[in-house]
Amino acid sequence: MIGPVLPSTGALRPLGVDQVRLTGGFWGDRQERNARATIPHARHWLEETGWLGNFHLAATDDLAPHRRRGREFSDSEVYKLAEAMAWEIARGGDAPLDELSTVVAAAQEPGGYLNTMFGRPGQQPRYSDLTWGHELYCYGHLVQAGVARLRGGVRDALTNAAIRAADHVCVEFGPTGRQTLCGHPEIEMALVELYRATGTARYLDQARLFLDRRGQATLPDIELGRAYFQDDVPIRERTAFDGHAVRALYLACGAVDVAVETGDDKLLAAVARQWERTVATRTYLTGGMGSRHEGEAFGDDFELPADRAYVETCAAVASVMLSWRLLLATGEARFADLAERTLYNVVAASTSLDGRAFFYTNPLRQRGAGAVLDRSRPWPRASSSERAPWRDVSCCPTNVARTLASLGGYVATVDDGGLQLHQYASGTVTSGGTALTVTTGYPWGGSVRIRVDRTGDAPWRLSLRVPAWAGEAVLSTPEGARRVQPGYAVVSRAWRAGDQVRLRLPVAPRWTEPNPRIDAVRGCVAVERGPLVYCAESVDHDPALALDAVDVDRSAPLTERPLPALGRDVVALDLAASTTTAAGGGWPYGSIGTADQEPGNLTLVPYHLWANRGPATMRVWLPVADPHATGR
Amino acid sequence: MIGPVLPSTGALRPLGVDQVRLTGGFWGDRQERNARATIPHARHWLEETGWLGNFHLAATDDLAPHRRRGREFSDSEVYKLAEAMAWEIARGGDAPLDELSTVVAAAQEPGGYLNTMFGRPGQQPRYSDLTWGHELYCYGHLVQAGVARLRGGVRDALTNAAIRAADHVCVEFGPTGRQTLCGHPEIEMALVELYRATGTARYLDQARLFLDRRGQATLPDIELGRAYFQDDVPIRERTAFDGHAVRALYLACGAVDVAVETGDDKLLAAVARQWERTVATRTYLTGGMGSRHEGEAFGDDFELPADRAYVETCAAVASVMLSWRLLLATGEARFADLAERTLYNVVAASTSLDGRAFFYTNPLRQRGAGAVLDRSRPWPRASSSERAPWRDVSCCPTNVARTLASLGGYVATVDDGGLQLHQYASGTVTSGGTALTVTTGYPWGGSVRIRVDRTGDAPWRLSLRVPAWAGEAVLSTPEGARRVQPGYAVVSRAWRAGDQVRLRLPVAPRWTEPNPRIDAVRGCVAVERGPLVYCAESVDHDPALALDAVDVDRSAPLTERPLPALGRDVVALDLAASTTTAAGGGWPYGSIGTADQEPGNLTLVPYHLWANRGPATMRVWLPVADPHATGR
Incomplete structure (x- = not known):
C-alpha cells in the first residue's frame, strides 16, 4: 500500500496509488496534467522566487537575513512539491525529486533542526516565534514528504532528513522539552503517519502531546483571538470547526489519526460530531469550507456568503484528507460523499485548464470581472478574479499537486469481506488476487462499469457508493438489475474473471x-x-x-x-x-x-x-x- | 460661527455650536452624557493606556522605544479628545483642555515635528514609514483640534502646536519637499480648515497637493492593494468610494473642501457622484458604510452582508462630516437625509446608555450572543458582541466624543434668503437678529414646533427639511396647514416674535x-x-x-x-x-x-x-x- 494514510486499524483499509491506477477520464487526465504541467511549473517558481535558493544559501552558511526570500512558511512549499514528486514516482511516473532531496538535506543542521528562516547569525533564534514562525508546520510537510518516499520503498536523503527532524522535535518539544506548540497545526498528522511508516512509537506520543496541549491558551491572544489557531478550546470539547479553516482541518486530521492509533473512541466521536455540525451549517454547496476572508476562517453557523466565500483551496484539500480519514475509521458513505463534492467543485476548480494557474480563494460569486492577470509574476493577494501562476503566499498549488499525484489513494478500500469503490474514475484496481477495471465517463455520464479481471474463488462483496445526491440509482449485476439507495450498494457473490457490474447514476441536471x-x-x-x-x-x-x-x-x-x-x-x-x-x-x-x-x-x-x-x-x-x- | 466647517463659499452657511444650542431631548441628552461621562472616560483611558504618557516621555527625552505604549496612531486619540474638549468649552461647557494642550505642546520638537512614535534615538526615523506610520494623519487631528480652539477664540499652546506642525508639513511635503503622502488621509481637510481659520493660503495649497498626489501609485502595492488607501486611482476619476472606508471618506471630505475653496466644480461634482453611487449601492439601511472586515473596506456594489457588516463607527462619523460638507456646498436635502440616518442609527448606536462603552463595528445582525465584556481592560479586537470600554485600536470613542460635542454645528444653516433647519432637536437657534426655539420629542414623536423669539422686520424664508422616508408631512404656519413633500418645506413671510410653525412628520412604524x-x-x-x-x-x-x-x-x-x-x-x-x-x-x-x-x-x-x-x-x-x- 503506497498511500498517504495507512491506519493500523479501522473499518476500511485503503488501497494505494500502486493499487489504484487512473487511466484517462476526468481524474486521470488531471493527474497527467499535474505531472506534465503543474509539478514542473511549481518547480520553476520555487527557483524563480528563491524559496528553493534559501536552502542552498543555508547549506553554504550564506543565509544572511536580507538574502532570504519569501515568507516564513516558504520552506513548506519545497516539501509539498517533494511530496507530490514522491507520489508521482510511486504511481509509476517520473519527477526530479533526487535533486530536491539533496538540496533540502544539505541545509539540515546538526541535531536535526531545519528551517531557513530562523537560528542563523542575524536571524531570529530558533523557536522564538512559534505563534507565527511555522517551524513545526514546515517539519510536518517535510515529514509527510518523507513518508511518501518511505511508502514508495525508498530511503534517501529526504527520508533521513524527515526522520532526523522528527527526532529533533520529539526531544525539543517532548514531555520534558518546551511545553508549547506551533501556531499552525500540521505536524500532528505527519508524526502519526511517520509512526505508521516506521513503527517508532515516540512519534505517535509526540503527536498526542501536541494535540492535548492545544486549546489551553498557550499561544497569545492575538487580534483574531486564540480560536484562530484552535488554542481557545481543546479539540475534545469543540462543537464545530472554528477559526482558520486550514489550521482547524489539519488539526482534525491529526486528531483522527491519534484517536485511531490510540483507540481513543471518544476523540474520534468528537471529531466526527464536529464534522457533522460543520457540514450541516458551515459548508458551501461546493464542499468548500471557510466563510471569512478575515482570518481565513470558518464563520458562524449558516454564515455562508457566496461573494465573500473564502473557501481556500488548501482548506478543501484538508477537508478531503479529513473525510478520507473518517471514512477509513468508520466506513460511512457520507464522508466519501463530501470528498467527492469537494474534489469536483473546489480541488478541480482551483487549477486552470493548462495546469499552470491557481485559485487560492474559491467564491461562489464573482461580482466584478477583474483584469487579465500577468502570468509572469507572483500575484500579491490571496483573492483574484482569474487564477494566478503563483502567489507571495503560494500554499495551494503544491497542495493540489500532492493531492492529484496521490489521488489513486483516495478511491478504493478493502475490508475482510471485500472491496469498496468510493470514487468513480476510469482505471484499474488491484488488491491481492483481485483485479478490476473501471470504465466510466463520469461525471459527464452516470454509467460506471466494473469488470472483474482476476479473482480468487471465495465469494466477496463489491460495495459501490451511491452518492446522497443521486436519490436512487440502478445497479446491474450478473443476477440482474435493481434499484439502489444512497450509501453503499453491495454485490455479494462468488466472482469469476469477466464478470461485470454496472452502476447507473442519474446525472440529469x-x-x-x-x-x-x-x-x-x-x-x-x-x-x-x-x-x-x-x-x-x-x-x-x-x-x-x-x-x-x-x-x-x-x-x-x-x-x-x-x-x-x-x-x-x-x-x-x-x-x-x-x-x-x-x-x-x-x-x-x-x-x-x-x-x-x-x-x-x-x-x-x-x-x-x-x-x-x-x-x-x-x-x-x-x-x-x-x-x-x-x-x- | 464656532463650528468644524466654515467654507468661504457655497449654497449654505453653517451655524455654529455657539448659535445652535441643544437643550435636552434625544441629542441634547446625549451631548450632556458625552460631557459628563464619555470625555472623562476617554481622558481616563488615555492615562491608563500610557498614550498620553507617551507625550510626557517625549517631552523629557525619555521615550526609548520599549517605553512607548500603544499603536502607531495613538497620538491622534489625544488630539481627538482635545478637539472634543474644545467644542465642549465652545458650546459653554467645561473640560480640562489646558492640561492636554500643555502636555502636547511640550513634546513638539524644534521645527514643528511632533509624533511620539518616530525620530528619537532607537525609534524609526521620521517619515520612514509613511505607508503605515500615520504621522500626517496624526497632524491632521492635531490641526483639527487647533482649529476648534481657534474658532472658540483662543490662541494657546495647542493652537500654536497645530500651526507649527502645519507649517512643518508645508515645508517637508511641499512642492520642493518629499513627493509622497500619508497612508491615511485626514490632513487634507484639516489643512483646508486651518486655511479657513487663519487665511494662510499655503495650507490650502498643501492640501490640494496631497489630494493631487494621491492615486498615482506612490505608496506600495500592499496585500490589500493600493485601493486600501485610495492610491490606485485619482479621486477625480473614481466612480464610487472604495477601499478602507474611513480613509475613503476622510479623503472625500478633504476633496470637497479643496473643491469649494478653489472653485473646482468638476472635483465637487466628482465627489457628489461618488457619494450618490455609494449611497445607492454600498450603504446599509442604518447609513453605515464599509461592508468588509478585511481591510475595513467598502465592498462591491450591493455587497452588504448584515452579519459581517463592518460599519466602523469612525466611518459613520466621517460620512456625517462628508454629507455636511456636500450639504453646505449644494443645499441638497439628500445629504442631510443621510446624515440623519447615520447619526440615529450608527453614531447613536456606537455608545452605551452610560456613555462609557463603545462599538467599533456596527453589524446589522449578531448571530452569537457572546460573553459579558470585562470593562476593566481594553478589548483587543475591533469586533465585540457588547460595547467595549476601550480598545487597543480605540479610534471610535474620541471620534464620537468630538462629534457629539460639536453636534449643534450640524443642525442649521443660513443663506441670503433665510434659515434652514436640517436636523430636529430641542434647543435654540440664533443667527444675527433672528432667534428661534425648537421644541420636539423627535424622533419618538413626529411633531416639531419652531417659535420665532426674535426677528428683524424684513421677510425671510424658514426652510424645514422633510426627510425622504416621510413620504409626506404636514406643515402648520400662521397662514394655515398644508401637506409638504420630501426636500425642504419653505415658509417665506415677514415674521414677528411669537410666530409659530409646526411640522408633523409621520413616525408610524x-x-x-x-x-x-x-x-x-x-x-x-x-x-x-x-x-x-x-x-x-x-x-x-x-x-x-x-x-x-x-x-x-x-x-x-x-x-x-x-x-x-x-x-x-x-x-x-x-x-x-x-x-x-x-x-x-x-x-x-x-x-x-x-x-x-x-x-x-x-x-x-x-x-x-x-x-x-x-x-x-x-x-x-x-x-x-x-x-x-x-x-x-
Missing part, C-alpha cells in the same frame, strides 16, 4: 434549494448535475443580461448541450431567465417599485471550469423570480 | 424592503419608525423563539408600546411572527423539506439601543414567511 437559514442565498436556487455544481458566467452572455439582476423560473426546462471550448465531454445547460431592475435607485431601501422584466437565455457551465475564458463575473446561486411575498 | 440586488437580505424586510431602524434582540424573547429561524408576515400589525428599560419615551414594537425549521439537516442543500411553523410574538427595539441589556443575538432584517416560489 437538478435544482437545489438552500436551507432558509442561510441568509446569503435566501430566495435563490442552484443547479447541479451529478456531483457537479453549475454556475452562470458572464462570458456566455450578452452584456445586456446582467448576472447581477438575473431571475430564474424553476419550472423552466434545463437543456443540455456540449461546450467543447471547455473540454471534451463537457456539458453546459441552457434555460430561460429574465432580468429584473428595481425602480427608483437613489436609495436601495423602501417600497421597492415595480420592476422591468427582460426575458433572455441563461447558460450554466460547471463551476470547476469557470474563469478559463478570460475575466468574467459569475454566480452559482440564482435568484428565483419574485421571491418576495410583498406584491412586487 | 413602516415596513422597508431591500433592493433585490442585495443578496444578503433577499426575501427579508426591516421595520423603521421615523428615522430609526428597528431590530429584534434575543433578550426580549423566549429562547424558544430562535431569531435565527424567525419569519414575519408583513400583513401583521405593528403595535407600539413604551420600553422604559431602554429610556424615557423609547418606543418598542410588537408583532406576530413564526419560526421555521427546515426538515432534514445533515446537508443544508437539496430539496429542503416541509418546515415546522411555531407561532410567537416578536418584539422590535430601536437598533441604536441594542446590546444594552447583556449579551444578545440581534437582527435588523427579518425573513418574510415562505420567500421561495418553490413549493415549500
